[in-house]
Amino acid sequence: MRLSKKTFCYSIAISLILVMFIVLYFSFMLPSLYVSQMEEDNLESVVSLQEGYLENRSYDGLIVKNPTGAATVEVPLHGSKVYVVGKAFKVEMELKSGILLDTLDSFRDAVAQAEDTEEVDFPEPDWDEIKEALVPNKDEDYPLSFVLNASKDMAGLVTTETKSHVISDSIVVFEGGMTDGENQYTTYIASSMTSDALIFSFMPVTTPQMKEIRPIVLGSLPMIAVVVLLLVLVGSQIFSRKIVNPVIRLADYAQEIKISKMGDIAPLKMKEKDEIGELGNTLNELYARLRSQYLELEEKNQELAGENKRQEVFLRASSHQLKTPVTAALLLVDGMMEEVGKYKDTKKYLPEVKRQLKSMQKIIEDILYLNHCAEHIQREPVDIDLLLDELLENYRVQAEEKGLTVRKNKVNMQAYTDRELLKKIVDNVVSNAVAYTPAGETIKIYEGEKGLTVENFGAHIDEELLPHIYEPFVSSDTRQKGRGLGLYVTAYYAEILGWKVEIANTAGSVCATLKEFT
Numbered sequence: 289m290r291l292s293k294k295t296f297c298y299s300i301a302i303s304l305i306l307v308m309f310i311v312l313y314f315s316f317m318l319p320s321l322y323v324s325q326m327e328e329d330n331l332e333s334v335v336s337l338q339e340g341y342l343e344n345r346s347y348d349g350l351i352v353k354n355p356t357g358a359a360t361v362e363v364p365l366h367g368s369k370v371y372v373v374g375k376a377f378k379v380e381m382e383l384k385s386g387i388l389l390d391t392l393d394s395f396r397d398a399v400a401q402a403e404d405t406e407e408v409d410f411p412e413p414d415w416d417e418i419k420e421a422l423v424p425n426k427d428e429d430y431p432l433s434f435v436l437n438a439s440k441d442m443a444g445l446v447t448t449e450t451k452s453h454v455i456s457d458s459i460v461v462f463e464g465g466m467t468d469g470e471n472q473y474t475t476y477i478a479s480s481m482t483s484d485a486l487i488f489s490f491m492p493v494t495t496p497q498m499k500e501i502r503p504i505v506l507g508s509l510p511m512i513a514v515v516v517l518l519l520v521l522v523g524s525q526i527f528s529r530k531i532v533n534p535v536i537r538l539a540d541y542a543q544e545i546k547i548s549k550m551g552d553i554a555p556l557k558m559k560e561k562d563e564i565g566e567l568g569n570t571l572n573e574l575y576a577r578l579r580s581q582y583l584e585l586e587e588k589n590q591e592l593a594g595e596n597k598r599q600e601v602f603l604r605a606s607s608h609q610l611k612t613p614v615t616a617a618l619l620l621v622d623g624m625m626e627e628v629g630k631y632k633d634t635k636k637y638l639p640e641v642k643r644q645l646k647s648m649q650k651i652i653e654d655i656l657y658l659n660h661c662a663e664h665i666q667r668e669p670v671d672i673d674l675l676l677d678e679l680l681e682n683y684r685v686q687a688e689e690k691g692l693t694v695r696k697n698k699v700n701m702q703a704y705t706d707r708e709l710l711k712k713i714v715d716n717v718v719s720n721a722v723a724y725t726p727a728g729e730t731i732k733i734y735e736g737e738k739g740l741t742v743e744n745f746g747a748h749i750d751e752e753l754l755p756h757i758y759e760p761f762v763s764s765d766t767r768q769k770g771r772g773l774g775l776y777v778t779a780y781y782a783e784i785l786g787w788k789v790e791i792a793n794t795a796g797s798v799c800a801t802l803k804e805f806t
Contacts, residue, residue, distance in 0.1 A: 295531075302523045309515060313508075321504045329353075329500070347375045356466075356473055356492035365396055378437045385421040385431030387414070448472065458482075534564045538571065545575055550582040613644040620644070665706045665784065672701035672714075672740060676733060679715050683722050690727045697734040703804060709781050716778040717742050717789065717800045724798070738790070739803030747798040749791070757791060 333353040340350040341360050352358045355375035362371040368389055372379040383389050394411045421431050448465040455461055462477045471494060478489040541556045555576070558568035620641045624634050676696060687694055703710065721731050721744040729746035749757065758779040775789070782789050782802070790801045 298523070298527045302520065305519055305523070306516060309519065313512070318501075318504065318508070321508065322501055325504050326500070341373070346378070347373060350375075351468070351471075353471060354473060354492060354494050355468065356475060363392070363396070368392070376438065380435040380437070382433045383431070384433065387417045387421045388431055391418065530560075531564070534558070534560050534568070538564070538568055541568075541571065550579050552579075613647040617641050617644040617648075665709070667705055668707055670703045670705055670707045670710055672703060673699040675707070675711060675714060676718075679711070679718050680733075682715075683718060686722055687731075690722075690725070692722065692725055692727070693730040695730060695732045697732075699733070699735045699740060701735055701740060705785050705787075705804075709785055710787070713778050713781050713785075713787065713789070713802065714740075716774045717802060720774060721747075721798075721800065736801065738801050740801065742800045742802075743794070743797050745797040749793055749798055751793070754791075754793065758789075 330353070337350060337352060337358065337360070341347070344350070345362070347355075347360075352375050359372055359374040362373060364370075368383045370381045370383065370392070372381065383392055391413045394413070398411065446467055448467055450465070451463040453461040453463065458480050460479050462479070464475045464477075466473045466475070473492060473494055475490065475492045478491075480487045537556065544553055553575075555572040556568050558565040558572075560568070620637050623629070624632075624637060624641075630637075676699060680694060680696065683694075718733075721742050724747045725731055725744040726746040729744065731745070732741075732743045734741055734743075757775050759776060775791070778789055785804075787802060787804050790803075792799055792801075
């Protein structure tokens with residue numbers, strides 16, 4: 289999933305969780321808190337009403353939560369009177385019937401007994417007798433007398449609004465609102481007319497107000513804030529594990545790359561399929577490419593270092609070798625110019641000057657070719673057998689002078705390489721064989737299992753010297769110690785072409801093997 293979609297889904301998930309929490313809160317928790325709050329308010333209201341009435345024995349000045357429905361019954365401990373008091377009225381009721389007075393006294397005794405035992409056990413009245421007592425005969429006085437006094441304390445109530453609701457053809461509801469400054473009250477009067485009567489139903493209620501629920505909401509705000517904060521923190525923690533942790537892994541991997549200095553380190557495994565995963569994969573590819581280029585550059589640097597070393601060695605050796613023919617040529621020329629002694633015979637010594645100049649020319653050509661060969665390799669099919677015949681012809685006279693026997697078998701080797709470089713390699717090997725083979729011995733040239741082999745009998749290389757024969761200035765010729773560059777240059781040319789030269793001692797001979805390994 290893309291990072292943008294993942295962030296969007298995270299936002300949607302957090303929003304849904306918060307909405308679900310708010311829905312659950314307002315559906316279950318808030319109503320229960322409201323009910324609990326209203327129960328506490330109602331309890332406080334009735335306690336305040338009771339305390340106020342006990343102090344004043346009236347509703348004057350009392351703030352009653354529902355003045356249209358609240359009432360207090362006062363039963364004196366002695367006498368036959370009972371008082372019913374409300375916000376708008378006070379009813380004095382006197383009991384005159386014996387059964388009613390007996391029932392009242394039984395009630396008083398039960399209440400008095402409850403003060404001692406903390407248990408109220410009201411006697412069951414005889415409802416039939418009470419019903420009979422409440423229906424007096426024509427000759428008797430009515431068993432109850434009432435005195436109704438209206439209170440002016442209701443003057444503080446102000447009518448707010450009235451409405452009427454036509455519910456159906458038979459029911460009409462009148463709604464009247466009032467307020468005393470603290471609370472609002474609504475009285476509903478439902479009226480209906482039937483074929484034989486008018487029916488009215490009254491229901492006074494306290495109108496719900498915002499101030500009743502506002503304390504509950506304000507009291508819940510800390511809990512709501514804590515829950516929302518926890519949800520956000522948990523969601524952010526989960527989201528950070530999906531987003532931030534991979535970024536930290538990338539940073540650590542980059543730091544590891546920095547410390548490794550292009551070493552061989554394992555690629556970063558990315559499970560993510562978003563932009564961060566793509567960044568990690570790109571970083572792996574970038575590091576792999578940089579390391580590959582770095583290794584190539586290191587290899588090039590090593591090659592250049594080796595090349596510089598070879599050129600330095602070759603130039604030092606060549607410059608040293610140039611001193612001899614230059615000095616000899618200068619002496620010959622000076623002698624001929626001054627006509628000193630034998631040097632008057634210019635016809636005799638001019639060829640010697642030419643030979644010295646040719647020697648210098650050969651050294652200069654080798655120097656120039658050393659720089660040129662590596663950059664101008666021209667590969668072509670080469671017949672090794674023909675190349676050997678051409679080279680051996682150059683050494684025929686020298687071999688005859690030493691009495692050497694050169695035996696060459698048919699060589700069926702073919703190579704696709706630079707002919708001039710290969711010629712120089714083979715030439716150096718053959719030249720060493722002719723130079724270091726004792727007089728009267730044999731040189732064998734043949735195609736062996738390992739490649740082209742040049743074996744010169746009667747020769748031997750010191751075992752201590754053998755591991756160093758490809759180094760510059762190493763030579764088995766003790767007369768010219770410090771000038772051995774033939775095998776050094778041969779190994780260099782062979783490396784350029786992808787060939788290899790191996791020289792080893794055998795029983796009674798030295799074998800030089802030339803083979804192609806790339």
